[in-house]
Amino acid sequence: DRAEQMALWINAYNAITVDLVAKHWPLSSIRQLDDGKVWSTRRFKVAGHTLTLDQIEKQRLAAMKDPRVHVVLNCASLGCPPLSGTAMTKANLEQQLSQSTRAWVSGSGVSIKPDTQQVLLSEIFDWYAQDFSAPSSPIIPGVEARLQGPLHFIAQHLEEPHASLILAGGYQTQFTQFDWKVNAP
Numbered sequence: 001d002r003a004e005q006m007a008l009w010i011n012a013y014n015a016i017t018v019d020l021v022a023k024h025w026p027l028s029s030i031r032q033l034d035d036g037k038v039w040s041t042r043r044f045k046v047a048g049h050t051l052t053l054d055q056i057e058k059q060r061l062a063a064m065k066d067p068r069v070h071v072v073l074n075c076a077s078l079g080c081p082p083l084s085g086t087a088m089t090k091a092n093l094e095q096q097l098s099q100s101t102r103a104w105v106s107g108s109g110v111s112i113k114p115d116t117q118q119v120l121l122s123e124i125f126d127w128y129a130q131d132f133s134a135p136s137s138p139i140i141p142g143v144e145a146r147l148q149g150p151l152h153f154i155a156q157h158l159e160e161p162h163a164s165l166i167l168a169g170g171y172q173t174q175f176t177q178f179d180w181k182v183n184a185p
Contacts, residue, residue: 002064007088009060012046013053013073014083021076021182029180030076039075067131067153068097070124071104079122079178081109105157112162117171123178125150141169 020038021030034041039053046056061069074083081104088096111120125132125147133149140151151173155166165171 001090003090003093006061006064006066006069007090007093008047009056010069010072010088012044013056013061016044016046016053016056017074017076018083027182029182031180062131066097067128068101070128070131071101071109072097074183076182077178077180078183079124079180080183081124083183101157105154106159106162110154110158111176112165114165119151119166119171119173120176121147121150121154121173123175125154126175138167140167142171143169143173147173 017030020033020042021027024033027033030038039057041052043050043052051060057069057073061073071081072084072088074080081100084096084100086092086096109122109124112118113120129146129150132153134152135149137148137152140148143151151166155163158166
């Protein structure tokens with residue numbers, strides 16, 4: 001079923017990524033592999049399908065229409081959300097997706113600076129803005145159209161008063177530079 005498939009593809013993506021780094025250790029960034037195109041050049045056999053990491057993410061997982069996958073996929077880089085120490089299963093998928101999202105959004109994924117009226121976002125919200133779309137949500141004042149969905153997504157996973165601050169608008173959004181250094185030896 002859908003939950004089993006999602007867990008399979010998330011686990012496959014993360015296991016392949018960890019394996020790639022381990023097999024090529026030492027390296028300072030996964031982007032050292034294949035001239036930075038490791039996600040689109042190498043093919044891996046998973047569940048009878050031969051796919052690239054991009055195909056796993058953008059075809060298999062994106063088709064499931066759950067933007068939280070961007071929070072549990074790990075690209076072996078410090079800029080990525082942390083990798084869970086537990087594999088996804090049908091039974092724990094929803095809990096892990098929710099917990100990981102809340103932890104990342106209230107941690108390294110988003111930084112709210114009320115004193116300077118800034119919200120700093122991970123570049124993941126820039127790269128995948130369309131995946132976080134929220135078509136029927138009210139407009140957040142002063143926020144460009146393509147960031148409306150990501151900011152509504154963020155607000156859903158933040159505690160108060162931060163959620164209300166995000167939805168109130170009136171701040172400048174910026175993206176933090178993604179850190180491609182390998183996330184752990």
